[in-house]
Amino acid sequence: MRASSTCSLSVLLWVASVSTACGSDKGDSPAADDGLFSGDSGDSGDSGDSGDSGDSGEAPMTCAAPVWLPGDYAPAATELAGICADGNAIEGDLVLGGSELTDELLADLDCLCAVGGILQITGTGLTELTALRALEATGGLEVVDNMRLETLAGLSALSTVDGALLVAGNVEMVRIEGLSALTNSGAVSLVDLPLVNLRGLESLVTVTGDLTLDQLPELVSMEGMSSLDFVDGNFSVTNTGAHDFSGLDSIRRVRNALVLMDSQASLEGLDSLATVGGTVRLERVSRLRDLNGLSGLAEIGGHLRIEDAATLSSISGMTALRNVTGSVWLERTNVGSLAPLQTTLAVGGLKLDTNPELTSTAGMPPVIGLSELELHWNSSLVELTGLDTVRTIDGDLLVNGHVQLDSLVDLLGVTSVGGDLSVQNNTALSRADGEALRDAIGVENIGGTVTISGNGG
Numbered sequence: 001m002r003a004s005s006t007c008s009l010s011v012l013l014w015v016a017s018v019s020t021a022c023g024s025d026k027g028d029s030p031a032a033d034d035g036l037f038s039g040d041s042g043d044s045g046d047s048g049d050s051g052d053s054g055d056s057g058e059a060p061m062t063c064a065a066p067v068w069l070p071g072d073y074a075p076a077a078t079e080l081a082g083i084c085a086d087g088n089a090i091e092g093d094l095v096l097g098g099s100e101l102t103d104e105l106l107a108d109l110d111c112l113c114a115v116g117g118i119l120q121i122t123g124t125g126l127t128e129l130t131a132l133r134a135l136e137a138t139g140g141l142e143v144v145d146n147m148r149l150e151t152l153a154g155l156s157a158l159s160t161v162d163g164a165l166l167v168a169g170n171v172e173m174v175r176i177e178g179l180s181a182l183t184n185s186g187a188v189s190l191v192d193l194p195l196v197n198l199r200g201l202e203s204l205v206t207v208t209g210d211l212t213l214d215q216l217p218e219l220v221s222m223e224g225m226s227s228l229d230f231v232d233g234n235f236s237v238t239n240t241g242a243h244d245f246s247g248l249d250s251i252r253r254v255r256n257a258l259v260l261m262d263s264q265a266s267l268e269g270l271d272s273l274a275t276v277g278g279t280v281r282l283e284r285v286s287r288l289r290d291l292n293g294l295s296g297l298a299e300i301g302g303h304l305r306i307e308d309a310a311t312l313s314s315i316s317g318m319t320a321l322r323n324v325t326g327s328v329w330l331e332r333t334n335v336g337s338l339a340p341l342q343t344t345l346a347v348g349g350l351k352l353d354t355n356p357e358l359t360s361t362a363g364m365p366p367v368i369g370l371s372e373l374e375l376h377w378n379s380s381l382v383e384l385t386g387l388d389t390v391r392t393i394d395g396d397l398l399v400n401g402h403v404q405l406d407s408l409v410d411l412l413g414v415t416s417v418g419g420d421l422s423v424q425n426n427t428a429l430s431r432a433d434g435e436a437l438r439d440a441i442g443v444e445n446i447g448g449t450v451t452i453s454g455n456g457g
Contacts, residue, residue: 267293
């Protein structure tokens with residue numbers, strides 16, 4: 001039998017650890033075709049008459065020496081026993097589905113040690129998974145829309161999920177306990193579940209993909225993920241209730257974005273997080289008052305982007321922050337000051353839009369170049385302190401819609417703008433103020449269009 005290409009790398013490694021090979025011919029084992037000796041019984045010197053029941057001729061199937069079955073399987077609920085009659089490991093996908101699949105019928109699959117492809121358990125009548133207690137490795141795991149399933153108990157031997165782990169739409173699953181041996185997984189998605197915590201994932205150290213927590217309205221904390229160190233993708237928490245991040249005691253790095261959106265959460269519990277390689281995006285977080293909980297965060301590789309956070313009055317809490325490669329982006333918040341940024345060494349850009357309590361840009365680190373500088377409709381903004389060191393802006397320079405801002409003197413050191421220059425609809429600024437800024441930069445040093453209009457001062 002030729003090895004199937006669906007066997008995943010980690011499952012191959014698991015196979016190596018038990019001294020066998022994924023997809024090896026069953027004929028290479030003591031058991032010949034279909035697990036039975038072939039040929040005339042007389043060919044074996046000691047087996048005796050074929051009718052002798054003293055030796056059945058079957059080699060035992062164990063997880064230490066699995067017998068692999070080629071291809072994908074989607075058996076009916078009543079056909080599971082036939083799988084264990086032929087082997088105990090499947091090279092391709094295994095689909096277990098249908099409301100007729102009950103705990104009693106799943107017991108016929110208690111031999112299963114490994115699935116090289118994806119194990120899908122979808123829309124079944126199962127209440128537990130204890131029949132899969134021998135399962136040690138899969139190429140992926142999907143447990144979806146099982147209306148009676150309460151936990152993942154029974155998967156305690158599962159140590160390797162090479163691909164994605166998806167648990168979604170199991171309306172009675174208040175706990176995901178059962179994955180206590182799982183140390184590494186591909187992308188992990190927990191979606192539309194009544195979980196209150198994440199107990200059951202205590203051994204998970206690395207997620208080699210995105211970690212997605214979505215539609216978890218009952219979630220209180222992240223308790224249960226105390227070993228998680230690294231998310232090699234995005235860490236996204238969306239559509240959740242009034243929880244915090246306590247329980248994530250070991251997380252140090254997120255390779256891509258950290259997203260908290262459409263949630264009532266606080267950031268408490270993320271103090272060990274030191275690096276986010278992409279954007280930190282906080283959007284429609286209805287009870288967020290400050291950024292306490294990010295005290296260990298030193299590097300943001302993308303933007304610090306906060307939008308539609310009416311309760312956010314301060315960006316204090318990021319005491320270790322040294323660098324924001326992208327922009328500090330505050331849109332529709334009630335932040336009153338940028339002073340907490342004063343210990344930051346570098347910020348890539350600044351975008352402030354509709355922050356009615358913000359009075360000044362004081363607190364911006366003394367940077368020479370920005371990717372963008374966009375100021376819109378900040379009704380209490382009166383000064384641009386801290387921007388006098390800026391010399392070059394790669395993108396747009398926009399100052400629009402301010403009521404109290406009456407001077408652009410802090411921007412007169414800018415020598416080039418790669419994008420547009422716009423000074424519009426500022427009640428206390430005059431046209432002359434906008435033209436003075438244009439002339440200080442030099443029209444020849446402005447890459448886009450120049451618009452100066454609607455200023456009333």
